[in-house]
Amino acid sequence: MAATRMEMAKLKRKQIGATxxxxxxxxxxxxxxxxxxxxxxxxxxxxxxxxxxxxxxxxPFSPEPFDLALSPVHRDILLQIRIPRVLxxxxxxxxxxxxxxxxxxxFRNPMADPYVIGISSGAAxxxxxxxxxxxxLSLAGLGAVPLFALAGGILTILLVYSMARVGRxxxxxxxxxxxxxxxxxxxxxxxxxxxxxxxxxxxxxxWLMGGLGGATWYKVRLxxxxxxxxxxxxxxxxxxLNALLLGEETARHLGxxxxxxxxxxLVGASLLVAAAVSSSGMIGFVGxxxxxxxxxxxxxxxxxxxxxxxxxxxxxxxxxDTLARSVIAPAELPLGIITAIVGAPLFVYLLKKRKKLRYFxxxx
Amino acid sequence: xxxKIIVNGLELRYGAYPVLDGVDFTVRxxxxxxxxxxxxxxxxxxxxxxxxxxxxSDGQIRLNGREARFIAAREAARLMAVVSQEQxxxxxxxxxxxxxxxxxxxxxxxxxxxEEDEVLAxxxxxxxxxxHLAGRTxxxxxxxxxxxxxxxxxxxxxxxxxxxxxxxxxxxxxxxxSLLELxxxxxxxxxxxxxxxxxxxxxxxxxxxxxxxxxxxxxxxxGRAEEVITAENIRxxxxxxxxxxxxxxxxxxxxxxxxxxxxxxxxxxxxxVHVIGGGEEALPAxxxxxxxxxxxxxxxxxxxxxxxxxxxxxxxxxVEVPPFSAITDVLHQEHLQLIRRAGAVVVPPxxxxxxxxxxxxxxxxxxxxxxxxxxxxxxxxSERDFSGGRATELLARLLREGARPLPRAADLLEAVAGRxxxx
Numbered sequence: 001m002a003a004t005r006m007e008m009a010k011l012k013r014k015q016i017g018a019t020x021x022x023x024x025x026x027x028x029x030x031x032x033x034x035x036x037x038x039x040x041x042x043x044x045x046x047x048x049x050x051x052x053x054x055x056x057x058x059x060p061f062s063p064e065p066f067d068l069a070l071s072p073v074h075r076d077i078l079l080q081i082r083i084p085r086v087l088x089x090x091x092x093x094x095x096x097x098x099x100x101x102x103x104x105x106x107f108r109n110p111m112a113d114p115y116v117i118g119i120s121s122g123a124a125x126x127x128x129x130x131x132x133x134x135x136x137l138s139l140a141g142l143g144a145v146p147l148f149a150l151a152g153g154i155l156t157i158l159l160v161y162s163m164a165r166v167g168r169x170x171x172x173x174x175x176x177x178x179x180x181x182x183x184x185x186x187x188x189x190x191x192x193x194x195x196x197x198x199x200x201x202x203x204x205x206x207w208l209m210g211g212l213g214g215a216t217w218y219k220v221r222l223x224x225x226x227x228x229x230x231x232x233x234x235x236x237x238x239x240x241l242n243a244l245l246l247g248e249e250t251a252r253h254l255g256x257x258x259x260x261x262x263x264x265x266l267v268g269a270s271l272l273v274a275a276a277v278s279s280s281g282m283i284g285f286v287g288x289x290x291x292x293x294x295x296x297x298x299x300x301x302x303x304x305x306x307x308x309x310x311x312x313x314x315x316x317x318x319x320x321d322t323l324a325r326s327v328i329a330p331a332e333l334p335l336g337i338i339t340a341i342v343g344a345p346l347f348v349y350l351l352k353k354r355k356k357l358r359y360f361x362x363x364x
Numbered sequence: 365x366x367x368k369i370i371v372n373g374l375e376l377r378y379g380a381y382p383v384l385d386g387v388d389f390t391v392r393x394x395x396x397x398x399x400x401x402x403x404x405x406x407x408x409x410x411x412x413x414x415x416x417x418x419x420x421s422d423g424q425i426r427l428n429g430r431e432a433r434f435i436a437a438r439e440a441a442r443l444m445a446v447v448s449q450e451q452x453x454x455x456x457x458x459x460x461x462x463x464x465x466x467x468x469x470x471x472x473x474x475x476x477x478x479e480e481d482e483v484l485a486x487x488x489x490x491x492x493x494x495x496h497l498a499g500r501t502x503x504x505x506x507x508x509x510x511x512x513x514x515x516x517x518x519x520x521x522x523x524x525x526x527x528x529x530x531x532x533x534x535x536x537x538x539x540x541x542s543l544l545e546l547x548x549x550x551x552x553x554x555x556x557x558x559x560x561x562x563x564x565x566x567x568x569x570x571x572x573x574x575x576x577x578x579x580x581x582x583x584x585x586x587g588r589a590e591e592v593i594t595a596e597n598i599r600x601x602x603x604x605x606x607x608x609x610x611x612x613x614x615x616x617x618x619x620x621x622x623x624x625x626x627x628x629x630x631x632x633x634x635x636x637v638h639v640i641g642g643g644e645e646a647l648p649a650x651x652x653x654x655x656x657x658x659x660x661x662x663x664x665x666x667x668x669x670x671x672x673x674x675x676x677x678x679x680x681x682x683v684e685v686p687p688f689s690a691i692t693d694v695l696h697q698e699h700l701q702l703i704r705r706a707g708a709v710v711v712p713p714x715x716x717x718x719x720x721x722x723x724x725x726x727x728x729x730x731x732x733x734x735x736x737x738x739x740x741x742x743x744x745x746s747e748r749d750f751s752g753g754r755a756t757e758l759l760a761r762l763l764r765e766g767a768r769p770l771p772r773a774a775d776l777l778e779a780v781a782g783r784x785x786x787x
Contacts, residue, residue, distance in 0.1 A: 108455075236473070243465055245455045249417055249448070254521070255441030255469035300455040 022304050025297070029311035033090070036315045040086045040322040041078060045330050048074055048082075057083070085215035089321045090314035091227050092212070092280045093290075095272035097313025100287030101294075101305050102234050102269040105241045106262065107172055114273040114287035117160050117179025119153045121186035123277035126152020128193045128204050145207070146222055146278040153274030156182060161266065169259050172248070175266075210281035210336030212321050219279045226275035231310070233268025237261045238302040245300060283336045285343030286313055289350075296350055365555040366393030367443055367525035369414060373423035376409055376581075383409045384420070385581035391525075391559060396551045398568040399561040400592070401578035402602045407561035408448075410578070411529050414559070415446050428524075441469035445518035447511070448529035456501040459513050463489055466520030488520035492546060508539035515546060526550060528560035532567065540564070544571040565593060565619045566611075577601055589617045607677055622677065636661065637780060638706035640723050641714040642671030645748075648773055649712040649740060650674050656777055661702045664691055664723055691722040699723060703730045708780055711767070713741040715748035716755035724758045728765065737767035738779055 041053040052070050056078045099114040107116070114120070130148035160182050164175040190208075197204045206213075234241075240261045243251040252258050276283070290313045294305050320339050325332040369391040376384040384406045391397055399407045412418045414425055416432060425432040427443055435443070445466070466488065467481040477485075489495045492512045497505065502513060511531060518526055526547060532540040548571055550556045562568045568575065575592040577584045579601035585592040598606040598619060605622040637658050639650055642665030650671065653660055663683030665672040675682040683698045685691055691699070703709055709730055716724065731737055742759060749755040763769055770779055 105455075110455075239468065239471075242457075242461075243468055245457070246462070246465070249412075250446075252417055252437060253415060253441060253444075253446040254465060255438035257437045295456070299461070300457055301461060 022298065026304075026308060026311070029308055029315070033311050033315045033318075036318045036322075037086055037090070040089070040318045041082045043322050043326055044077070044082060046074070046077055048078065053078065080217075081215075084217045084220050085212055085321070086318055087220050088215040088223075088279060089212055089318045091220065091223060092276040092283065093286055093313040093315070093317025094310035095223075095227050095230065095276040095313075096283065096287040096317070097290035097309040098231065098234060098306055099269040099272040099276070101291035101302065101309045102241065102265055103287075104291055105245055105300075105302060106265055106269070107176055108245060108247075109176075110292065111288075112176075113284075114269070114276070115183075115282065115284075117175065117270075118156050118183030118186060119270055119273045120277050120282050121183045121190065122156025122159075123149040123153035123274055124190045124208060124282065125186050125193070126150070126155075127207055127278070127281070128190055128197075131203055131207065132193055132197060132200055146219055149278035150222070150226070150274050153270070153277055156186065157266070157270040157274070161263075170262055170266075172262070206334060207281045209334035210283040210339075211324065211332065211334045212280050213325075213332055215279075223275040223279050226271045230268045230270075230272035230275065233264050233271070235306055237265055238306050241265060241302045242300070281336065283317070283339055285339045285347070286317055289343045289347045290316060292347065293350060365524055367391075367523075367557045368393045368426075368428050369525065369557070369559075370426040370429075371410075371414070371423070372426070374410070374413060374420050374425065375422040376406075376413060376418060377421045382581050384413065387423070387578075387581070387583055389576060389583055389586060391557060393557060394551065394555045395557050395559075395574055396548060396572050397557075397559045397574045397576060398572035399559060399576055399578065400565060400568060400601075401584075405578040405601065406581045407578055408529050411446070411527050411559065411561055415444055415527055416440050438469045441521065441523075443523060444525045444527055445521040445523035446527045446529065447514050447518050447531050449531070449533045456503055458498065459489070459494060459500055459502055459505070459516075460485065460498040462502050462513055463494075463516045463520050466517040466522075469521065484522065485516075485520050488516040491519055492516040493542075507534045508536065511535060511539065511543060515543060519550065523556065525557040525559065528558070528562075530561055530563060532562065532564065540567055541571075547571070565598075569593065569616045569618065570614065593617050593619060605677075607673070609673070635659075635707045635780065636705060637708045637710060638663070638703050639671075639710045639712060640727065641712065641720060642666050642669040643714040644670045645714045646671050646712040647674060649710055649776060652773070652777055653710070653780070654678060658780070661706060663699045663702055664695060664720065666719075685719075688719070690719055696722055696726060699726050700729060703727070703735065704733070706735075708736045708738065710776065710780075711737065711739045711759075711762070713744055713748065713773075715750055716745075717750035721751050721755060721758070724755065724762065727767070728758070728762060731762060731765050731767060737762065738770050738776065739763060739767050740770050740773050740776065742769045743771065 038050055038053055042048050042050055052074060056070065056075065096114050100112070103112040103114060103116055104110055126148035127145050130144045160175065160179045161170065163178040163182070164170050166174070194201065194204050240251065240256045243254045243256050244258065244261065248258050291305060291309050294308045294312060298304055298308065317339070320342060321335050324335045324338045327333055371387055371389050374384050374387040375382060387406070387410060399410065401407050409418065413420050414432070416435070416437065419433065427435060427440075432440070464477060464481065464485045467477055467484065470481070471477065486495070489498060492515050494509065494512050494516050497509060497513065502510060505513065511534070528547060531543055535543065544560070544567065547558050547560065551558045560572070569589050574587065575589055576586040577592050577597055584601050585597050593608060595606050595608050598604065598608070607620045607622055609618055609620070610616065611618045635658055637653055638661045639646060639653070640663070642662070646662070647670055650660065650662065660678075661681040662671050662675045664685045665675065665682060666687050667684050668687065672682065672684060674680075681702055683695055683702060685695060703726060709727060711727060727737055739759060739762060742763060745756045745759050768779065770776055
């Protein structure tokens, strides 16, 4: 069927408008991420100038060595403490935000968050177990806790998935219910272990509250493969996820192989959550609020929602983590507390404003 | 364009319970087929088997000659578009975004919709009359608007067949008609095969050319309206007595479900009541008495008038008069016979003219023989007297001679019951 030239031209103008707005928004989010990154690297017990911060990051990529006039102490603080921490914050924030968006879409439930089907409880159980048993792995000398947390999360999702499966299909409602049941069971186990934690209680409670203290390059390297794999899995089927929002049968009528798509999305999002929880404990609200915020201003199209959520989630977690470690410096607050304290009122504000915020594509 | 669908020995069981129990039929290219049947007859299940949502337990479905189960989801989505009952959508997609999703089966991975797709979406919205809603969010629309948007998406999908599953279930009568007209238009202009599961038989008859009636997971009847929509078929599939007649304006078949008498409301079943005359004005009285479970007789009625149809449908004793004829002596005697066998006579507010004046004479005769006569709404006689005042005069005489006036028809049952208790 051929379209007339007039029709094409008219459409083109309209399309360019919407696309430009979305591109601009993405660019803005990218700039926000860069700013919060640099800002976070500068802030802390020792203040560091922005040119030093940027210089350290640019240096390895520069073809010619350049004179940075940076003290070795500052260089170590940047390279060994702050940069890995901020990178970890970015990875965790974007993982949680994207996983939240995917779970909300998959379950067609705006209240879903990354922890909804119990991955976090499994990860927590793994982590608490590793702490209490005092397991020391020879893997680079440290890091039994994140490894056990990661394994716990992944085992949980396998368990929930196999419980919910009926033949070749996985009904999302069963998945949700199985997840809630498993999550409750594992949480009880975590509480039980906590009860017997003894002198390690402090350690366990702090881990459960969530935080990025003790971020190292090791942790970053541990989770990056999972985060990347997760991002790839979910972004392949962003468009199919749109169709799934209209209902599973509708999606199949539109040619989506729903079983394959659901499984891939589930695996991807679970990897993201397991990676995030294993390195930072349970950080609430990022996964719930960020996708909603993006949806409110730009609609639910996942082809835009997923990358935008990743960028905003990363920026938000970098910012809140900086707050967490500077409010009562040199001590730090648990990050999970800050995200909830900042996140909840922000969320309520967004809900009140929702009509006005939708500035393109909609507003009915 | 136009999908050809052949279904052979299709069976689908949920556990041991068969929902479809050997369904065979063929849908030709460009057919406009309505799928009828009671709740649970298997209409939706059949459509969901064709659209590959459900995998049949046995039998096969061929789409354009190829077996459906070997057709990939994407390709099937280019052959068939489905509109089912309105579903809740909780996320704020715009109408345009929803319609554009119809292009999904044509796009490669990561491929963006091209200008061609945009134009098709726009045209689909124009055709279904939702262009003005393009930027609105789907959650903000009414049920009728939403259903049109889903229809627009189906059009945008450029299918060879359109499967509609109770598409009009939640719509008002205006939207119902326009949605089915749209389906018929796609069928006519683009040769799209249309299959629609539909509950409303009268709506189906107005918009479709072929019909298939399912009952108990099998095809009970298929073909033109006259072959499928019969009182017998409806009784067998829906389990209700129905009355099939022609629409007064369009001449298409119409179906009315007969009300079933409630058990034991009035204790006067032994009594036979005779009701005078045909015409629609007699129907409320007939219906009232019939539902109370009284045995009735009617006369005289013109062949094919409302009273005659009522009597034939319920198999009541009746005296039939040929149309536009006067009551002959023979018929008059038959009429008197019926009256004499009844315990009460009711004169409903029917119009009187030269043709049926003689039945009032029969009532007068009955009064002389001590019959109990009720005259409904006697005050209105002047407006329905087409005999130059003679009917008014006769009716007044009946009342003087002992017929009881009943100003409200609703009191009839009580009056008749009172009469029965006196016996």
